[in-house]
Every structure is written in C-alpha cells, then in structure tokens.
Amino acid sequence: MSDLSKTDNLFFNRAGMDLGRVESLTEDALNGADDGELYLEYCQSEAVVFDDGQLKNASFNTSQGFGLRAVSGEVTGYSHASELSEDAIKRSAKTVKSVHAGQGGTMSSPPTGTNSQLYVDDNPLSLVDFETKVKLLTDMDAYARSKDERVAQVSASLSGSWQAIQVLRPDGVRAADIRPLVRLNVTVMVAQGDRVETGSYGAGGRVDYGEYLKQETWQETVDKALRLALLNLNSVPAPAGEMEVVLGAGWPGILLHEAIGHGLEGDFNRKKTSAFSGLLGERVAAPGVTVIDDGTISDRRGSLTIDDEGTPTQKTVLIEDGILKGYMQDRMNSRLMGVQSTGNGRRQSYAPAPIPRMTNTYMPAGRYEPEEILKSMGNGLYATNFGGGQVDITSGKFVFTCTEAYIVEDGKIGAPVKGATLIGNGPDVLTRVSMIGNDFALDPGVGTCGKDGQGVPCGVGQPTIKVEKLTVGGTAA
DSSP: OOHHHHHHIIIIITTTOOHHHHHHHHHHHHTTOSEEEEEEEEEEEEEEEEETTEEEEEEEEEEEEEEEEEEETTEEEEEEESOOSHHHHHHHHHHHHHHHTTTOOOOOOOOOOOOOOOSOOOOHHHHSOHHHHHHHHHHHHHHHHHHOTTEEEEEEEEEEEEEEEEEEOTTSOEEEEEEEEEEEEEEEEEEETTEEEEEEEEEEESSOSHHHHSHHHHHHHHHHHHHHHHHHHTOEEOOOEEEEEEEOSSTTHHHHIIIIIGGGBHHHHHTTOSTTTTOTTSBOSOTTOOEEEESOSTTOTTOOSBOTTSOBOOEEEEEETTEEOOOBOOHHHHHHHTSOOOSOEEOSSSSSOOEEOOSEEEOOOOSBOHHHHHHTOSEEEEEEEEEEEEEOTTTOEEEEEEEEEEEEETTEEEEEEESOEEEEEHHHHHHTEEEEBSOOEEOOSOOEEEETTEEEEOEEEEOOEEEEEEEEEOOOO
C-alpha cells in the first residue's frame, strides 16, 4: 500500500471526510492565489526517561490537524486547526481567501512527483512493547555503573515519533509521506573527590527501534558518554586568544550548519538580510571548500522523501570549491527569486506555515589525513564536540561552546580543556579553512534546528578541517 493510500485511510476514512469535497474546498479557497496548499498531519510520539535508578517519565501523545495556506505575491494567509473536519476547513478557507481577494493570481505549477522512498513507513512506537523499552534503559543504567565506580548518576531516554502527512493542491495534485523518527540518549555523571563532571551521547534516525535495542549499540552509546565524562574529570581551563583551530569530523559540522547554513536559506537572501546576499557566483570560501544540503540520504534524521510542500528533496550544492552556487529554497521564495524550489520547505507541524530550512548539511571530504592536519599545527585547539551556540544571520557572527576539546602543542594533542568557546564570523571562517581531511562523517543523528520558533530534525557532517585563525574564549590565566 502506498503512502498516499495509507494517509487517505487516516485523513478521510478514519476522520470521516470526503476526499472530493475537501479537494473542492481547497480549490475554492485558493482560486486567484499564486500558490498554496492544504497540509494534513497525524502524529504519534512517545518518550521514556530513566533517571537516577528509576523510571522518571513515560509519555505518549497523539496530535492531528491541518494548515491551509494561500500565497499572493509576498503575502501569506495561513489558518490551521487541530480538528480534522470539512467544517473546520471551510472556516479556514474564509480566512485565507482575504489574502488574494481580487488579485487574480495564476497558480504556480505543482511540484514534480517522486518514486523514491528514503525510509520505512512502519510505526516504531507499536513495534516494541513498553516493558522492552524500560528494560533497555534499565540495562544502560546498570552497565554504566558497572564500568566505573566513579559513576554517580545515569540518565537515559528513548524517544520516537511516527508522522503521516498529505499535501493537497488546488490543481488536484496530491503527495504524501510517512516519517518514522527515533532517538536514544544517555548522560553519565561521574564524581571524583569534590569534582563532578558529565558526558552525554545520543544517536537516532528515520528507522525503527531495532538497531538501538541491540546490546552492542546501546553499550557503545553508554561507553561514549562515560568516556567524555571521565575525560572532563582531567580537563584544564581552556586557553583564550586567537589561534589555529582544528575541528573534528562529524558532529562539529553543527558549526557549519549554524554559522553558514542559515545564511544560505532563501528567505534571508531574498530579503537581503544574510551575509551571503547578492554574492552568487562569487568566491565566499577558500579553495576546496564545498558545502552541500542533501535531504535524500537514506534513514538520516534530516532526510525527507518530500518536503512539507510536496516537493521531493534533493542534493543541493550551495558552495562549490569556494564559489557560492545557490541557496536553499521553498516554493514561495523560489518563485519570487525566479528559481526552482530545492525541496527545503519545512514546518514543525501543521500549525506554522513552511519556510526554507536545512535537511542534512555537510562539507565533503578533502585529501589530508587527520593526523597530518594535527601535525601541521603549532599551538592551538582541537575541538571534537560541541554544545549550544548563537548566530546572528545578518552579520554571520557566532559563539559556540565546546564540550570536548584539547590543547595542541607543537602538533601534539595535549590535555583536555573545559570552558572553551569558539567566537567568529561564519563567512570569514570559510575563507580561513586551509586543510580538509579525508575522514568525512555524518553526525550520529541527534540534531534539531531552530528557526522562527520552529524546531525540525536535521543532520550535519564534515571531515576534520583546519581553520588558520579563530578566536577562542577560555578561562585559563
């Protein structure tokens, strides 16, 4: 059974709506608009949390609703409701009609279809019983405590969701997608004397729970969190000042996502509020630097078979060998900028309208061995893991906190440091990349991107890279 048939059962057979009448309501609501759609959503989600030796929380939630959007020029009319009924859609239609009343717009062509399927459509929540989920977290707690007597507290969680969507356009074109998403996380606290430190690790993707129930998988997750916690017990205050910085492979790509990726989203560039506005075809990064957004990688957290406007996702080259090639686009911004949508129209749920968002954003591999990159350093910082950060899209300025970093002296990795922050400007950092490693890796599947109050799953990745000069904030005397 196709995703379209499965979602028809959810949104029409189960909800008691007639497809023909809903299509007619949608067509009437958007007659005279430049673009728009009816977005239907059904979502189940759960989270199980085991903390300090006991089950602390178990939640299950079901939500459903629709969003009706009409676009006229640069103006968007949007109405949503948690009630799936023809009457609710009729009421929303009256709202969105006012946006394009008397405008006589011509509806944009529909997105092309796709036969690809990037992930299974099984519901992970129903495939594993509650007792098995609790046992997994209990075993993780016991395993962590057995590994080291300094373990003082363990917090483990398992979460998942199953989202079904359907996009109905006024021209009769329909698209559907069914999206599983799971995540396993653990935080380990260790104590030695008066010093207490923590380490965290997580993994996930658009799969079922099966992989994370395997002993080797969850034990590896615990091992990595414990390693980081124990490492922090021996950390020293981070140095401060301008220095060479090497960024590790995988999750450090979050800096690329935040400091550069957001500035390459179409809406910021159409409004000329991005540091990259008006620079298409120009050099914005050092030779060898390529940045890609790719929503088509199977089973990845940031991947989508179709975006939330019904457009198939794609592999979009944003920067190629240092030259700015394009932006990430949804339908509205692409139409206003005279280009094609790149399948990056995303929304958190049925409640907000879609906007240009990243999927999986990464820098491909280069030619250097990671060891070669480190040896080329004088004195500097080797950062392999990050926590939170802040970015100003207009200027490109960012501040990021390192959760795992090391002092490098004469090309040799030294003591781990605590309290290091990286401070810089995204576009400027791109010009200072001097070496790109051959060890490309994607993140383990834990990223969530925030924009305009909306959070969506995303992925990042990169190889080991060397930045010639970057300001490091630290507390060392």
